[in-house]
Amino acid sequence: MIKSIFFAIFHHERGPQVLHQVPDGSITPSPPPSTDPPPLIDFDHISSHIIPKQELCDRLVTICTNKYRLLGYPVCLEDRRYERNEFIFNFAVVLDEDAEFSTYKSVVRKLAKLFKALEEQSGFLSNEVTRASVYALIEQVLEDLNNYSECMIPINESNTINIKLFPTYAPPPPVKAWHVPVSTVQLELLMDATWDLTMQKIVPHIDGINSVRRISELADADYALTKKAISHLLYYGCLTLVDIFAFSGIYAVTADISSLLADTQMQEECINYVRSSESTKIAFSDVFALYxxxxxxxxxxxxxxDHFPRLKGIDVRRFIGFGIVKGVIYRVHKYPVATNAASMPVPAKLATFLKGGSSFDEICTEMQVGEKKVLELLEGCDVQIVHR
Incomplete structure (x- = not known):
């Protein structure tokens, strides 16, 4: 959330000056008598960074002071009509220091470029009459961005402030060939004719069973483009990645198993997801005991x-899938490790996977064979299988 927006210039006699600030008194003290709270920052202490030398203009400036972060984009215009032949101004926003600020970089850039164009066209900021409207404009920008994350404010007949704050997400995890994407939304309902062609080809094959490599093959799509498309869906939270399901796999509970016991909504979701049919009735206590x-x-x-009688009415694949996605269980992977892979009588491609960093999922996917075949190839070789 924006704590303050202010407009500052370099005055040819008084130096850096804050001409407009929202809220009042947030950057420099209001003239007495005033009931405004004290300023958020000491402007005099950082004024040389808000209105910097010409060499630092036309670039993003970030300053942290007094537990606040200031983002600005100082602009310098050179012209003989100005005192000292130049006019320096800056529209800056103030945020909490620990707040996510990357999305606000575009705000100060857009304000700087828009008002630079207005100043070049008509002297909008250097003219005291037109400059008086800046206060109302930045006040509306602050209110609209904080309340609606966007604003569309007319300045005059030809110019409008159009700004939209887009949410930022963490980078998605790397997508590997042996990963299995599981959709968290109904992709078919979101997809339309404007979607990327690769995306349209792969979405029908994302069923929580097929691996990334298999999806690429079924969709007859380039593998690199398939990975990129799945990474894109991951970024926006439309997918999550799980391991290939196999009855030869080993699973164990995590420390987060207690969250399933404490969250009644997750318990209901679990029961509805893992039962084999809607008419089947299962008790959560039985499901929890199985986990x-x-x-x-x-x-x-x-x-x-071992637990066959207790699995009546439970879809084992969905049971495991739910636990993996919610983080209450994890897959124990198997890694083959050879002391001297180069001298072993195995295919050269397989030998490259025997250094302890490749799981059976990766080996089987890259070699396009089953785990049983890999074990047959390793039979009689000096190889240890590490579980972790």
């Missing part, structure tokens, strides 16, 4: 045999 029974050293196949 807690997963442990290292026991394959899913053996676990299903």
């Amino acid at each position: 807690c029974s997963l442990s290292q050293g026991v394959t899913l196949k053996k676990w299903c045999i």
